[in-house]
Amino acid sequence: MNVIKNPAKQQWTDLIQRPKIAKEQLTDLIYNILNEVKAKGDEALFRFSEQFDHVKLKQLFVTDTEILESKTLVPNKLKAAIAIAKQNIEKFHASQKTEEVVIETTKGVQCWRKSVGVEKVGLYIPGGTAPLFSTILMLGIPAKLAGCAEIILCTPPNKNGTIHPAILYTANLIGISKIVKVGGAQAIAAMAFGTETIPQVYKIFGPGNQFVTKAKELIQQEGVAIDMPAGPSEVLIIADETANPAFIAADLLSQAEHGEDSQVILLSDNESIIDLTLKELEKQLVCLPRKEIAKQALKNSKFILLNTLDECVDFSNVYAPEHLIIASENASNYTDKIINAGSVFLGNYSCESAGDYASGTNHTLPTNGFAKNYSGVSLESFQKKITFQQLSKEGLKNIGQAIEIMAETEELFAHKNAVSIRLKNIENV
Amino acid sequence: MNVIKNPAKQQWTDLIQRPKIAKEQLTDLIYNILNEVKAKGDEALFRFSEQFDHVKLKQLFVTDTEILESKTLVPNKLKAAIAIAKQNIEKFHASQKTEEVVIETTKGVQCWRKSVGVEKVGLYIPGGTAPLFSTILMLGIPAKLAGCAEIILCTPPNKNGTIHPAILYTANLIGISKIVKVGGAQAIAAMAFGTETIPQVYKIFGPGNQFVTKAKELIQQEGVAIDMPAGPSEVLIIADETANPAFIAADLLSQAEHGEDSQVILLSDNESIIDLTLKELEKQLVCLPRKEIAKQALKNSKFILLNTLDECVDFSNVYAPEHLIIASENASNYTDKIINAGSVFLGNYSCESAGDYASGTNHTLPTNGFAKNYSGVSLESFQKKITFQQLSKEGLKNIGQAIEIMAETEELFAHKNAVSIRLKNIENV
Numbered sequence: 001m002n003v004i005k006n007p008a009k010q011q012w013t014d015l016i017q018r019p020k021i022a023k024e025q026l027t028d029l030i031y032n033i034l035n036e037v038k039a040k041g042d043e044a045l046f047r048f049s050e051q052f053d054h055v056k057l058k059q060l061f062v063t064d065t066e067i068l069e070s071k072t073l074v075p076n077k078l079k080a081a082i083a084i085a086k087q088n089i090e091k092f093h094a095s096q097k098t099e100e101v102v103i104e105t106t107k108g109v110q111c112w113r114k115s116v117g118v119e120k121v122g123l124y125i126p127g128g129t130a131p132l133f134s135t136i137l138m139l140g141i142p143a144k145l146a147g148c149a150e151i152i153l154c155t156p157p158n159k160n161g162t163i164h165p166a167i168l169y170t171a172n173l174i175g176i177s178k179i180v181k182v183g184g185a186q187a188i189a190a191m192a193f194g195t196e197t198i199p200q201v202y203k204i205f206g207p208g209n210q211f212v213t214k215a216k217e218l219i220q221q222e223g224v225a226i227d228m229p230a231g232p233s234e235v236l237i238i239a240d241e242t243a244n245p246a247f248i249a250a251d252l253l254s255q256a257e258h259g260e261d262s263q264v265i266l267l268s269d270n271e272s273i274i275d276l277t278l279k280e281l282e283k284q285l286v287c288l289p290r291k292e293i294a295k296q297a298l299k300n301s302k303f304i305l306l307n308t309l310d311e312c313v314d315f316s317n318v319y320a321p322e323h324l325i326i327a328s329e330n331a332s333n334y335t336d337k338i339i340n341a342g343s344v345f346l347g348n349y350s351c352e353s354a355g356d357y358a359s360g361t362n363h364t365l366p367t368n369g370f371a372k373n374y375s376g377v378s379l380e381s382f383q384k385k386i387t388f389q390q391l392s393k394e395g396l397k398n399i400g401q402a403i404e405i406m407a408e409t410e411e412l413f414a415h416k417n418a419v420s421i422r423l424k425n426i427e428n429v
Numbered sequence: 430m431n432v433i434k435n436p437a438k439q440q441w442t443d444l445i446q447r448p449k450i451a452k453e454q455l456t457d458l459i460y461n462i463l464n465e466v467k468a469k470g471d472e473a474l475f476r477f478s479e480q481f482d483h484v485k486l487k488q489l490f491v492t493d494t495e496i497l498e499s500k501t502l503v504p505n506k507l508k509a510a511i512a513i514a515k516q517n518i519e520k521f522h523a524s525q526k527t528e529e530v531v532i533e534t535t536k537g538v539q540c541w542r543k544s545v546g547v548e549k550v551g552l553y554i555p556g557g558t559a560p561l562f563s564t565i566l567m568l569g570i571p572a573k574l575a576g577c578a579e580i581i582l583c584t585p586p587n588k589n590g591t592i593h594p595a596i597l598y599t600a601n602l603i604g605i606s607k608i609v610k611v612g613g614a615q616a617i618a619a620m621a622f623g624t625e626t627i628p629q630v631y632k633i634f635g636p637g638n639q640f641v642t643k644a645k646e647l648i649q650q651e652g653v654a655i656d657m658p659a660g661p662s663e664v665l666i667i668a669d670e671t672a673n674p675a676f677i678a679a680d681l682l683s684q685a686e687h688g689e690d691s692q693v694i695l696l697s698d699n700e701s702i703i704d705l706t707l708k709e710l711e712k713q714l715v716c717l718p719r720k721e722i723a724k725q726a727l728k729n730s731k732f733i734l735l736n737t738l739d740e741c742v743d744f745s746n747v748y749a750p751e752h753l754i755i756a757s758e759n760a761s762n763y764t765d766k767i768i769n770a771g772s773v774f775l776g777n778y779s780c781e782s783a784g785d786y787a788s789g790t791n792h793t794l795p796t797n798g799f800a801k802n803y804s805g806v807s808l809e810s811f812q813k814k815i816t817f818q819q820l821s822k823e824g825l826k827n828i829g830q831a832i833e834i835m836a837e838t839e840e841l842f843a844h845k846n847a848v849s850i851r852l853k854n855i856e857n858v
Contacts, residue, residue: 105788119769253846344817345818359534369652376814391778399517406514406787412687414717422679
């Protein structure tokens, strides 16, 4: 842990740097996987699953029997927890629906927008030791609310070819029926190009390892959209004297346990809060099953003493954190000043894990400073907005001449003529 | 012009193909330009402007004197036309503002979103013979409404080092003061990396040639966002017996004159509409200053007779046109069925040039089938949505256990602990 006291503003540029990720030369490897899946389809998926995931699959899709079985394997108290999370996520994302409002910009000129779900979307859920079923809620619920007609979920199976029941249970609960037992770059390829059995999708969502991330980056060149660029997870906490050091330490650790490349930052105008949090951090760290990961992450991390809370918010805006916690009883005083952040947690009882799981906000957020130019996943991520316009004869008469003059100045005479020919027709009738 | 009558549905996949663009090997060239500008800053901009645009610039920024002069050079009737367009575009884009609505997802758990303008944005306006000042309105107005704090406009000067007065007048009118006389990939590089005089931006908007497009594609890897992927412009018109063939022909030509790679498609259930439009097209084509360009574009284009209007809409959804005109007196019957399109023009008096210039809708739209997964530029393109949450003690008590169980199942015990430590604290007080 690096503790920095009252750094000069010129130092900020260095202080906001994320840990450098060694950009491995994956491009050729991933291109090869993409091209193989494009050319050979399902056969390539079976082959890569054996090669990379060491699993001999009998079939690619999860069966109804497996779904039914998952319902008996998930404990009731987990089912109840998922139900609470689902309800809150649905409520918050449903509130993001917008009404179709017709605007008459000039008499006879009506313009509006219609939100339409992206027809076909793909969700990637990473594998590993733990089942990340919470991400299914975060992606599947807005996809359903947006009206996406086709939703494909890809997730790697374990070596026995099975998927964790919490994944299957959650997917089924929100109405996702096409679950493919494929992970890695080959899963992204399958959804981007389609295979004999897997439908091609228009947009791919979800986190993943470096292979998945690279594949998502490359398939954009094929016209497939992705949710957002990826980077390691991070939290920045701004704490004042009203904060609780034990809570701060717990929040920092909940970010640090994500991965060795996670970054956690604490800003405060109060030196004793920094000292007390350091002590709490040591105390809590030793009790964690993932303490080795968290320890590595803490090496990248910084505690920074600044002069005022306002200066802390300024620093945070330059850093643009994925998660920002304002650990203060007066947190709401600072919301107006926040410009760059993915998701903000106000006060001493709004821990990041609330937003990670069950409060209702989305946990798929811009990392690595991308909060400067990207939003987190929301209902809109699964929708397109189509503009409509309808001009009456009167409407065209009202703005026709303006269009003619502008088109003429841009030397686009056919554009002008499309108006002129109509205006003449209106006059002659 | 290719006329296809009642194609079988299996043929659709071929019929929706866009003209193949020879993807030239520009990557190395553009990387070189990006790296030079990154390393050498303004010096590289002066050098590339001389090399590519054959202009020896004295300074990079447009001066106040040039702005003042532009006001005397733009004719009053053009000023009046721009004022009408500005007003309509402002009205429509201002209507896209959303209110901050606090949602209590569970008692004591409040979630909401705040829209914040992207702090620094760059607008690229192409050069060439004609001044594309309309694109300044389409990008600059939503940027201003979104509250983007810094707006940089780059546009190439002519060989005398000057910019068309209509460009300067329009930029000044909407309050853009930083206008840089640089075009091409070097302009994209300048905005992406910043130079001694040009501020770095977080998101870059605007059309351009293959060099600009490639540069925009590549700078995404540097963490800079762009408006959307680019492709040649296109229109698809669905016409029934109530359409006017002269109007259809004029609309097709207004798209065809954009460039030799433009594509125009006419779908109809009425053979005589197709025949009459072909005749009108020939008649109108010869009168156009840009007839050679339009002629080339028409070679890529298709008139397709289908069985019903519904089938036309189905085809359009598969094609996903940038512009869709429903040339029918009953156009509004079909709006519900439209799933994939950038902007839709309803009825016989809603010509595409209305939306290109002055009706109020944005003309920066997804081409090349990207309407399947992207929206056109809107107010939201210049904003990020930040989520906020505030949990009271009661709120955390209501959802805390659900978070604990979910975190435990995902084997993230520090996530669980961030809740447990707070719940314990609440109980003890």
